[in-house]
Amino acid sequence: MPKMKGTSLRRSRAGAGVVLASVTALFSLGGLHAVPAFAAGTAAQSPDKTRVTAAVLSLDGGSRKPLLNGKDTAYDTASVVKVDVLATLLLQAQDAGRHLTAQERALAEPMIRNSDNAATNTLWREIGGAPALEAANKRLGLTATQGGPGAKWGLTRTTASDQIRLLLSVFDGAATAHPASPLNKDSRTYIQTLMTRVADDQAWGVSAVSGSGYALKNGWLQRTATGLWDVNSVGRVTVDGHRYLVAVLSDGSGSMSEGISVVERAARQAVAATART
Secondary structure (H helix, E strand, O other): OOOOOOHHHHHHHHOOOHHHHHHHHHHOOOOOOOOOHHOOOOOOOOOOOOOEEEEEOOOOOOOOOOEOOOOOEEEEOOHHHHHHHHHHHHHHHHHHHOOOOOHHHHHHHHHHOOOOHHHEEEEEEEEHHHHHHHHOOOOOOOOOOEOOOOOHHHHOOEEEHHHHHHHHHHHHHHOOOOOOOOOOOOOOOOOOOHHHHOOHHHHHHHHHHOOOEEEEEEEEOOOOOOOEEOOOOOOOEOOOOOEEEEEEEEEEEHHHHHHHHHHHHHHHHHHHHHOOO
């Protein structure tokens, strides 16, 4: 297993209680997760089963095609879908000619900053679930994302390229070479602000590429059938003054900490490769 940076490992351990509480709550609702293996002191075995795909797009370049490392196949989103849920909610509000209500903001903030599952459950129902998410995604330019069944938003399926398309719809104000996003400036700024203010225990994943100046959303879940972990991270990073959109999706890790290491290593390698092009 690749060695984790000390900061990432400390954050992972510090957030164990938060992860356990969050995941246990969703499990009790008939949701997606079992008790986290690393928090419980056990780990599933994942010999040669880990998959990872990273996609990177430079916001300072003219290309609209991300550099891919790995096969651009579908993965479970886990909690990275929460950015998509918020984008859908904001598009619906724009269509209605209104701003988000105080209650909607009170749910959106912990959904992104703390990865709060209960808030996501409420907003998933409010937007109209998978059909509404997929309708919004057509407008946002996503082509390969399928909403999760029923209330299981974490089982939404997506690709790394589609996550770059979603990030581009949020951050494209900084990239004039790209087409305009259906999200207006206020909506984009709102998502960006929440993604740059994630709680300390959430600050791992693609943020490992840059010491500061990042915006991100992470996701993780343990599959009950195999005991293996899906661990994902998406966001914008700044490296040596250059801005990149990064999406790393993985599954098949034996523990959450192993998955974090896989994701962070893949993010570093993909950004370094993009910087050389």
